[in-house]
Amino acid sequence: MKFIAQRLKYFDSSDFREVFDQKTKLPHPIDLSVGEPEESTTDYIKEAGIHAIRENKTKYTPANGIPELRAAIAKKLREENSLATASEENVTVVPGLTTGQLLIYMAILDPGDEILVMDPYYPPYNYLASSIGARVTLIPVLPDFQPNLLLIEAAITSRTKAIVINSPNNPTGAVYSEVTLHKIAQIAEKHNLLVISDEIYEHFVYEGKHFSIGSIYPNTLTLNGFSKEFAMTGWRIGYIAGPQEIINAINELQQYMVFASSSIAQYAALAALTKRPDTNGRYAKKRDLVKESLKKMGYDIHGMHGAFYSFFKAPGDLTDTDFVEKLAEHNLILVPGRAFSQLRGFVRLSYGAPQDLLTEGLRVLSEVTAELRKKD
Numbered sequence: 001m002k003f004i005a006q007r008l009k010y011f012d013s014s015d016f017r018e019v020f021d022q023k024t025k026l027p028h029p030i031d032l033s034v035g036e037p038e039e040s041t042t043d044y045i046k047e048a049g050i051h052a053i054r055e056n057k058t059k060y061t062p063a064n065g066i067p068e069l070r071a072a073i074a075k076k077l078r079e080e081n082s083l084a085t086a087s088e089e090n091v092t093v094v095p096g097l098t099t100g101q102l103l104i105y106m107a108i109l110d111p112g113d114e115i116l117v118m119d120p121y122y123p124p125y126n127y128l129a130s131s132i133g134a135r136v137t138l139i140p141v142l143p144d145f146q147p148n149l150l151l152i153e154a155a156i157t158s159r160t161k162a163i164v165i166n167s168p169n170n171p172t173g174a175v176y177s178e179v180t181l182h183k184i185a186q187i188a189e190k191h192n193l194l195v196i197s198d199e200i201y202e203h204f205v206y207e208g209k210h211f212s213i214g215s216i217y218p219n220t221l222t223l224n225g226f227s228k229e230f231a232m233t234g235w236r237i238g239y240i241a242g243p244q245e246i247i248n249a250i251n252e253l254q255q256y257m258v259f260a261s262s263s264i265a266q267y268a269a270l271a272a273l274t275k276r277p278d279t280n281g282r283y284a285k286k287r288d289l290v291k292e293s294l295k296k297m298g299y300d301i302h303g304m305h306g307a308f309y310s311f312f313k314a315p316g317d318l319t320d321t322d323f324v325e326k327l328a329e330h331n332l333i334l335v336p337g338r339a340f341s342q343l344r345g346f347v348r349l350s351y352g353a354p355q356d357l358l359t360e361g362l363r364v365l366s367e368v369t370a371e372l373r374k375k376d
Contacts, residue, residue, distance in 0.1 A: 010130040039231040048271030065093025082215035097238040107249040120341035145174035162194040168201035168306025171348040175305035185217035201307040
């Protein structure tokens with residue numbers, strides 16, 4: 001159609017649409033597809049949002065967010081992530097990290113510029129870059145879902161601007177070690193590259209500790225937010241911290257593209273930072289259950305050190321879509337791996353779901369897997 005821009009050809013949400021279609025067709029689906037925690041937003045955060053409404057804090061805010069929230073975020077980044085240079089001025093609040101990712105790309109990338117993205121990936125990383133004319137080089141991370149440093153350096157060209165990393169990782173659950181991140185920082189410094197580090201799952205780490213690459217490499221854009229740790233997915237509030245020049249450029253774009261994030265969500269986020277939920281232990285138990293269950297079913301498991309996902313290969317020679325369709329016939333919903341990767345044959349399972357749903361889903365997965373393996 002002549003009215004549709006060419007950039008739309010870079011987007012493909014058909015795999016996610018298929019998942020949602022499956023959900024609508026099933027009366028009571030066992031949904032292990034959704035990438036969000038099971039909890040509802042806690043009361044003290046909700047009350048802060050309600051209070052903001054009652055106090056008429058419903059006007060436009062500065063494009064980069066209310067000063068008190070930016071100051072609280074900067075304090076958190078200094079104390080928890082060791083980002084020594086974090087300040088109110090080099091933090092910007094964004095209406096969700098996907099929007100933040102687009103703002104970053106528009107601030108740093110010209111058509112023909114290149115970025116490196118680990119494969120598997122969170123889909124907006126490459127789709128958004130491609131849509132504005134940048135080139136995405138995918139770096140495979142099989143078999144252990146850890147960055148291959150040799151492949152990263154070999155992929156760098158004179159047009160490469162940034163390395164995108166996501167640890168803990170969606171969809172694999174991989175966590176990158178401090179040693180690995182130091183080496184990525186060394187590569188970035190050697191080639192004068194930016195690092196874009198998505199750390200939204202930082203509080204879901206079950207082995208080792210989360211490490212922020214921005215604590216050792218100043219040319220890092222650190223992305224984080226409130227969706228996962230504080231169960232605020234629907235509030236759409238995140239933030240970016242990094243070099244002042246880039247943050248200023250992002251703020252300029254925000255002024256014209258989104259104007260500002262929700263004032264109500266910002267005051268709720270400010271309240272969120274006054275307390276820290278302690279959910280890691282519960283998610284670690286769910287991770288252990290899923291990991292051991294999948295191993296008993298005969299799946300080869302890698303990653304799963306953080307976040308709340310498992311990314312594993314379908315049994316036999318089944319494609320990811322065929323396997324997902326087979327599971328849907330038994331009321332279980334997973335996401336085909338091709339939504340996150342150039343790989344074929346993998347699926348993503350989310351254990352953000354409530355325990356009873358997760359237990360039932362694993363039971364169905366075990367039965368379907370056993371049935372399929374008999375046919376091999």
